[in-house]
Amino acid sequence: MISTAQILYGTSFALIIIGLYAVLSQRNLIRIVIGLNVADVGINILLVTLGYIEGGRVPIFAPGQPTTNWVDPVPAALVLTAIVIGFGVTALMLTLVMRLYAKYGTIDASRIRGLKW
Amino acid sequence: MVSPMLFIIAPLAAAFLMIFINRRGAALALSLLTPAGLAILGVSWLPATLVRAQPIVVASIKAPLGIPLSLDALGAGMAILVAVSSVLIVLYSSSYIHRGHHEVRYYAVVMILLTSAFGLVLTRDIFNLFVFFEILCISSYILVSWEQSGAALEASFKYMVLGSIGSTFLLVSIALAYKAAGSLAMADIAVAFDSAPRGYVIMAAVTFLFGVGVEAAIFPVNSWLPDAHSSAPSSISAILSGFVIELALVVTFRVLNTVFAAVDVLPLLQIIAIAGVLVGEFSAFGQKDLKRMLAYSSISQIGIMLFALSLGSTAGAQAGLSHLLMHAGAKSALFLIAGYFILRTGSRLIDDYTGLGYRMPVSAALFGLAALSLVGAPPLFGFFTKFQILAAAAATGGGLAWFGIASILSGTVLEAVYLFRVIRVLFAQPAERSRVEMDLPALVSVALFTALVVFGALLLPSLSSMIGPIADGLATLH
Numbered sequence: 001m002i003s004t005a006q007i008l009y010g011t012s013f014a015l016i017i018i019g020l021y022a023v024l025s026q027r028n029l030i031r032i033v034i035g036l037n038v039a040d041v042g043i044n045i046l047l048v049t050l051g052y053i054e055g056g057r058v059p060i061f062a063p064g065q066p067t068t069n070w071v072d073p074v075p076a077a078l079v080l081t082a083i084v085i086g087f088g089v090t091a092l093m094l095t096l097v098m099r100l101y102a103k104y105g106t107i108d109a110s111r112i113r114g115l116k117w
Numbered sequence: 118m119v120s121p122m123l124f125i126i127a128p129l130a131a132a133f134l135m136i137f138i139n140r141r142g143a144a145l146a147l148s149l150l151t152p153a154g155l156a157i158l159g160v161s162w163l164p165a166t167l168v169r170a171q172p173i174v175v176a177s178i179k180a181p182l183g184i185p186l187s188l189d190a191l192g193a194g195m196a197i198l199v200a201v202s203s204v205l206i207v208l209y210s211s212s213y214i215h216r217g218h219h220e221v222r223y224y225a226v227v228m229i230l231l232t233s234a235f236g237l238v239l240t241r242d243i244f245n246l247f248v249f250f251e252i253l254c255i256s257s258y259i260l261v262s263w264e265q266s267g268a269a270l271e272a273s274f275k276y277m278v279l280g281s282i283g284s285t286f287l288l289v290s291i292a293l294a295y296k297a298a299g300s301l302a303m304a305d306i307a308v309a310f311d312s313a314p315r316g317y318v319i320m321a322a323v324t325f326l327f328g329v330g331v332e333a334a335i336f337p338v339n340s341w342l343p344d345a346h347s348s349a350p351s352s353i354s355a356i357l358s359g360f361v362i363e364l365a366l367v368v369t370f371r372v373l374n375t376v377f378a379a380v381d382v383l384p385l386l387q388i389i390a391i392a393g394v395l396v397g398e399f400s401a402f403g404q405k406d407l408k409r410m411l412a413y414s415s416i417s418q419i420g421i422m423l424f425a426l427s428l429g430s431t432a433g434a435q436a437g438l439s440h441l442l443m444h445a446g447a448k449s450a451l452f453l454i455a456g457y458f459i460l461r462t463g464s465r466l467i468d469d470y471t472g473l474g475y476r477m478p479v480s481a482a483l484f485g486l487a488a489l490s491l492v493g494a495p496p497l498f499g500f501f502t503k504f505q506i507l508a509a510a511a512a513t514g515g516g517l518a519w520f521g522i523a524s525i526l527s528g529t530v531l532e533a534v535y536l537f538r539v540i541r542v543l544f545a546q547p548a549e550r551s552r553v554e555m556d557l558p559a560l561v562s563v564a565l566f567t568a569l570v571v572f573g574a575l576l577l578p579s580l581s582s583m584i585g586p587i588a589d590g591l592a593t594l595h
Contacts, residue, residue, distance in 0.1 A: 016285065016289070023278060029274070036282070036285075046288075046289070047292055050296050074301070075295065092259070093281075096270055096274045096277065097274070099270050100271065104267065112267075
């Protein structure tokens with residue numbers, strides 16, 4: 001029987017690989033940004049899964065609530081930070097793509113002089 | 118004494134303050150005084166840190182719940198280097214960056230970059246390290262694209278893509294570490310990794326190396342560097358080549374050496390370092406663009422430092438850190454002077470600088486001195502640091518160390534050839550003789566950087582009493 005956690009780990013690694021593959025194989029700058037975002041989502045799922053407990057409870061202190069079997073709150077906090085950073089980076093990248101488009105009239109990396117790697 | 122937390126708070130506050138005031142004068146004053154004050158703060162903390170690392174408690178929340186921060190001798194030393202360099206570079210920027218309504222924002226982003234640089238040396242929490250790395254990367258992306266030319270935008274985008282891939286790897290490594298330790302404090306992770314399966318630790322170490330290696334410009338993941346360092350404004354190239362990659366290198370090495378101490382990564386690092394030295398020098402040799410040449414030279418110099426650090430001996434670590442100090446001075450001076458060469462001729466190509474040495478005699482002379490020190494010509498600082506590295510490698514022995522020595526020596530020959538080629542062009546027969554010397558603030562800044570690399574050897578005796586505890590910082594997590 002495959003547990004939920006195993007499915008989530010599998011999904012997260014698949015997303016990371018798909019995202020990085022997209023970054024390396026795509027020529028369209030927007031698609032490269034999307035690829036990085038897909039990889040980011042994979043990472044976030046990986047982090048959340050780390051704190052996941054089968055049948056765990058939300059870690060909030062409340063009167064009358066048992067304080068056992070909590071899911072780990074730390075990874076959730078990390079994911080929040082990672083999402084914010086990812087958002088900032090994505091916004092900055094799209095700005096750059098916009099400026100590049102204004103300069104070259106294309107978002108095809110192979111047609112922009114130095115963007116070959 | 119004032120809390121070292123100011124290292125993080127002060128530049129961040131200065132950045133926001135200058136955005137609100139939005140006056141050129143205020144921005145300049147803030148961005149000169151903040152790092153100057155922090156340099157004094159660093160010096161005032163140095164004696165205490167030489168004896169014992171000083172833990173910093175933020176908002177009186179102690180270690181298991183709070184984020185552990187600590188100022189050790191290595192941190193204090195790096196902080197002083199960063200603060201002093203940035204004072205000089207801001208001084209240079211005041212005449213180099215052309216005036217306009219964006220100028221205030223330029224200084225604000227530089228201050229945010231400083232925040233993250235100081236944060237990186239203080240933090241003892243691996244996720245906090247990630248956050249500061251991201252701030253460092255994002256502010257570098259913005260500064261690289263500052264001039265908004267096609268080349269700068271391309272370089273910044275390329276840098277960003279590689280940096281983002283790097284941070285993905287870094288997060289995977291953090292996830293692996295958290296899974297093993299149940300904590301994000303470096304000390305706890307190090308303990309947990311001691312008993313973790315070997316393959317698991319190796320995986321975490323390698324993902325970490327490639328994650329942060331992007332910013333530290335460690336060999337296979339540094340293809341962004343020549344573009345980014347050459348397309349950025351020269352003041353930013355000096356910041357990036359002068360202390361950002363060095364700082365990232367030191368932090369990377371310290372974490373690999375302590376948190377991932379369970380696996381021996383040093384041989385791998387040595388191989389990467391040697392490859393970096395060779396690739397960097399050979400690529401620099403073929404360059405016609407002065408700033409690209411200097412950027413490739415940075416790759417090889419980073420390789421030399423990494424090689425010295427990863428020798429695993431105390432002498433190697435100390436020599437590597439002295440070389441870091443020399444490189445920070447020399448490469449900053451070279452990039453800053455190159456900035457004015459470009460400003461005065463409007464060209465980045467070395468061939469267009471024919472006879473420029475007669476039109477900018479002081480700048481060209483300083484360029485020559487800094488270049489000589491970088492190569493390692495005898496009376497200058499660079500000779501002593503390179504000699505120490507070679508001696509440390511010879512003392513370590515073993516095939517890899519000797520191969521490293523051979524690579525560094527052959528790299529030095531190449532470096533001498535290409536840097537002398539530049540100097541020869543500078544002092545070729547001039548077409549015209551009108552004087553176009555650097556502006557005074559820039560000249561003062563460059564002269565002070567060059568003074569460091571020329572007279573740095575005189576610092577060595579006083580440095581030798583401090584370098585011991587400073588180099589210990591690479592092997593401990595206090």
